[in-house]
Amino acid sequence: xxxxxxxxxxxxxxxxxxxxxxxxxxxxxxxxxxxxxxxxxxxxxxxxxxxxxxxxxxxxxxxxxxxxxxxxxxxxxxxxxxxxxxxxxxxxxxxxxxxxxxxxxxxxxxxxxxxxxxxxxxxxxxxxxxxxxxxxxxxxxxxxxxxxxxxxxxxxxxxxxxxxxxxxxxxxxxxxxxxxxxxxxxxxxxxxxxxxxxxxxxxxxxxxxxxxxxxxxxxxxxxxxxxxxxxxxxxxxxxxxxxxxxxxxxxxxxxxxxxxxxxxxxxxxxxxxxxxxxxxxxxxxxxxxxxxxxxxxxxxxxxxxxxxxxxxxxxxxxxxxxxxxxxxxxxxxxxxxxx
Amino acid sequence: xxxxxxxxxxxxxxxxxxxxxxxxxxxxxxxxxxxxxxxxxxxxxxxxxxxxxxxxxxxxxxxxxxxxxxxxxxxxxxxxxxxxxxxxxxxxxxxxxxxxxxxxxxxxxxxxxxxxxxxxxxxxxxxxxxxxxxxxxxxxxxxxxxxxxxxxxxxxxxxxxxxxxxxxxxxxxxxxxxxxxxxxxxxxxxxxxxxxxxxxxxxxxxxxxxxxxxxxxxxxxxxxxxxxxxxxxxxxxxxxxxxxxxxxxxxxxxxxxxxxxxxxxxxxxxxxxxxxxxxxxxxxxxxxxxxxxxxxxxxxxxxxxxxxxxxxxxxxxxxxxxxxxxxxxxxxxxxxxxxxxxxxxxxxxxxxxxxxxxxxxxxxxxxxxxxxxxxxxxxxxxxxxxxxxxxxxxxxxxxxxxxxxxxxxxxxxxxxxxxxxxxxxxxxxxxxx
Numbered sequence: 001x002x003x004x005x006x007x008x009x010x011x012x013x014x015x016x017x018x019x020x021x022x023x024x025x026x027x028x029x030x031x032x033x034x035x036x037x038x039x040x041x042x043x044x045x046x047x048x049x050x051x052x053x054x055x056x057x058x059x060x061x062x063x064x065x066x067x068x069x070x071x072x073x074x075x076x077x078x079x080x081x082x083x084x085x086x087x088x089x090x091x092x093x094x095x096x097x098x099x100x101x102x103x104x105x106x107x108x109x110x111x112x113x114x115x116x117x118x119x120x121x122x123x124x125x126x127x128x129x130x131x132x133x134x135x136x137x138x139x140x141x142x143x144x145x146x147x148x149x150x151x152x153x154x155x156x157x158x159x160x161x162x163x164x165x166x167x168x169x170x171x172x173x174x175x176x177x178x179x180x181x182x183x184x185x186x187x188x189x190x191x192x193x194x195x196x197x198x199x200x201x202x203x204x205x206x207x208x209x210x211x212x213x214x215x216x217x218x219x220x221x222x223x224x225x226x227x228x229x230x231x232x233x234x235x236x237x238x239x240x241x242x243x244x245x246x247x248x249x250x251x252x253x254x255x256x257x258x259x260x261x262x263x264x265x266x267x268x269x270x271x272x273x274x275x276x277x278x279x280x281x282x283x284x285x286x287x288x289x290x291x292x293x294x295x296x297x298x299x300x301x302x303x304x305x306x307x308x309x310x311x312x313x314x315x316x317x318x319x320x321x322x323x324x325x326x327x328x329x330x331x332x333x334x335x336x337x338x339x
Numbered sequence: 340x341x342x343x344x345x346x347x348x349x350x351x352x353x354x355x356x357x358x359x360x361x362x363x364x365x366x367x368x369x370x371x372x373x374x375x376x377x378x379x380x381x382x383x384x385x386x387x388x389x390x391x392x393x394x395x396x397x398x399x400x401x402x403x404x405x406x407x408x409x410x411x412x413x414x415x416x417x418x419x420x421x422x423x424x425x426x427x428x429x430x431x432x433x434x435x436x437x438x439x440x441x442x443x444x445x446x447x448x449x450x451x452x453x454x455x456x457x458x459x460x461x462x463x464x465x466x467x468x469x470x471x472x473x474x475x476x477x478x479x480x481x482x483x484x485x486x487x488x489x490x491x492x493x494x495x496x497x498x499x500x501x502x503x504x505x506x507x508x509x510x511x512x513x514x515x516x517x518x519x520x521x522x523x524x525x526x527x528x529x530x531x532x533x534x535x536x537x538x539x540x541x542x543x544x545x546x547x548x549x550x551x552x553x554x555x556x557x558x559x560x561x562x563x564x565x566x567x568x569x570x571x572x573x574x575x576x577x578x579x580x581x582x583x584x585x586x587x588x589x590x591x592x593x594x595x596x597x598x599x600x601x602x603x604x605x606x607x608x609x610x611x612x613x614x615x616x617x618x619x620x621x622x623x624x625x626x627x628x629x630x631x632x633x634x635x636x637x638x639x640x641x642x643x644x645x646x647x648x649x650x651x652x653x654x655x656x657x658x659x660x661x662x663x664x665x666x667x668x669x670x671x672x673x674x675x676x677x678x679x680x681x682x683x684x685x686x687x688x689x690x691x692x693x694x695x696x697x698x699x700x701x702x703x704x705x706x707x708x709x710x711x712x713x714x715x716x717x718x719x720x721x722x723x724x725x726x727x728x729x730x731x732x733x734x735x736x737x738x739x740x741x742x743x744x745x746x747x748x749x750x751x752x753x754x755x756x757x758x759x760x761x762x763x764x765x766x767x768x769x770x771x772x
Binding site: 051052054056096098099138142145149153161162163164165166167168169170215219220223224226227228230231233 | 429430557560561564568571572573574579580581582583584585626633637638641642645647648649650651685
């Protein structure tokens with residue numbers, strides 16, 4: 001099974017490369033951000049549970065570890081993106097010490113690769129119940145935070161250099177964890193439907209975590225935009241105005257808030273909702289959609305983005321994840337594979 | 340069953356022993372803290388008599404030690420309920436050893452914090468101008484000012500924290516009622532609200548406690564975010580930054596956890612509570628300390644790096660001033676206390692050593708106070724216009740009032756240990772079962 005995930009991953013990369021050459025725009029970027037956030041967020045969640053000795057995750061932790069192979073995809077897909085598209089950034093013409101094409105590519109590739117290596121070491125230790133589990137979990141979490149912060153700042157925020165928001169990077173790793181929680185909810189839901197009630201508790205906990213993360217996400221969004229709005233500095237406000245004052249960005253921005261906060265939050269409040277397949281599935285789909293649309297809002301006003309190729313890239317890079325998910329819910333109980 | 344009852348009786352006796360006739364060491368501690376409190380009140384009295392000029396705050400540094408103290412105590416206050424409520428929601432059992440102390444700390448810290456805006460006002464008798472109330476001249480507070488948000492946020496928080504603390508204590512007050520006589524029993528009977536521990540009462544109690552925990556958690560986060568916006572809403576270099584809200588919340592949990600360690604390590608020893616507050620419990624607390632220290636450090640790094648990344652000359656100048664200007668020693672000491680020293684508790688041996696943890700917690704308390712001082716003072720001292728630059732040195736009066744705030748906090752805390760159960764007896768029983 002593990003080998004098949006890599007084969008699907010390779011196929012995904014080849015298709016993504018082909019699509020990227022055809023599109024010639026930034027349409028790989030939203031898909032790359034999404035398919036990087038999910039596996040990194042999931043492994044971070046498992047690592048955090050190991051560090052806090054969280055027992056609620058025990059029944060599903062082994063399955064979360066199986067998302068590890070998906071982490072090899074981001075470094076390679078990033079290389080495809082970086083080698084073709086650094087010219088889309090304004091700083092390409094006037095590089096600075098930090099924003100310089102070669103350094104940009106090397107450091108981001110390096111961090112993505114390091115994240116995979118540390119995730120590998122952590123998962124191996126955790127599966128073997130090694131006393132080093134905590135050690136590798138800490139390093140993985142630190143690397144995850146750094147990598148996601150770099151994704152936010154380098155890949156996306158630098159489109160609008162010299163505009164800055166100090167919360168931008170943190171917002172990215174919070175969202176990655178949020179996507180990790182949503183994916184854990186989806187996985188436990190599918191396992192519950194397929195393999196029985198032993199996954200009900202973890203589904204309930206996932207629902208509660210969605211509730212918490214929805215509120216937390218909204219808090220961070222509000223903290224970021226209130227500060228900018230209140231400061232009312234023209235250079236700073238222009239970034240927000242560009243993304244909320246004109247159609248279709250206004251409508252899409254409203255959709256993001258509804259999808260990432262309002263609906264999952266309100267929907268997950270009742271106790272029964274947390275184990276309701278329809279409601280959990282709706283929340284997960286909305287969170288995924290909200291994340292994607294949000295990234296499109298960040299990128300599209302400043303970089304060319306073809307809707308068709310953006311959609312195709314999502315499907316292409318999602319192939320190994322779809323295969324993995326299918327295998328995880330179909331395999332017999334208690335099955336274990338080597339890392 | 341009988342052995343469980345015996346254990347429970349022992350638990351009750353052990354916890355309530357702390358409320359017995361005080362030893363000499365208690366009186367000594369109370370005398371010292373009361374004296375500090377008295378010094379503070381004396382300094383404040385002097386300031387009221389002479390005017391705000393006795394404090395060092397002046398142009399351009401109009402916010403100094405008083406606002407630093409306010410943010411520091413609000414931070415301590417916010418972490419108490421947060422630690423208790425969040426850990427309750429996460430079903431972390433070790434919270435039972437700390438929740439009562441943490442919640443009590445919250446109440447006393449909010450009370451202390453609440454004094455500083457009044458002290459800073461100078462003419463403190465006009466404090467009620469901050470409240471929106473109908474008046475003859477139709478004056479209305481500026482609702483767009485974060486300072487007004489503070490009034491609402493902090494008072495709401497105090498109310499919810501007090502209710503959360505009190506509700507959590509009701510079953511324990513009923514236990515104390517059993518062990519007391521006379522006037523004391525009469526008082527505890529009133530405050531235990533007729534608690535008999537029936538199944539019906541427990542059912543409602545559980546729901547209410549869960550509801551309050553769920554309400555307190557986002558409230559705490561929002562309140563400390565509001566405190567951070569006192570600074571972030573301005574356009575002063577070093578203040579106007581989007582990360583301030585989560586950074587302040589993390590800082591609050593960090594300093595509050597340190598304060599819990601500072602309070603509980605000696606309390607555990609003095610009242611012989613080693614059986615109920617174990618080293619493993621402290622280890623869990625140390626992990627929270629480490630985790631929040633890393634979030635705070637992340638914020639320091641991001642702020643600093645993005646100032647240089649943006650090439651914004653005022654931001655760059657500000658951060659260079661912070662690290663190499665008039666307050667550089669305080670800045671580096673802050674980094675040592677908040678970012679470097681906590682890293683040592685990655686070593687298991689150190690995080691299980693209570694003496695080490697106690698000393699570390701003192702450093703963190705100092706570091707977090709310095710953090711607020713550095714943020715507040717360095718930004719105001721060197722704003723945009725070189726003509727308006729200046730420095731600030733606190734006066735003895737400000738130092739005395741700060742000392743007094745610690746005196747007030749510790750006096751209240753010491754009185755709490757004598758009049759109320761310091762551990763949550765019923766919750767410890769619950770996990771013992």
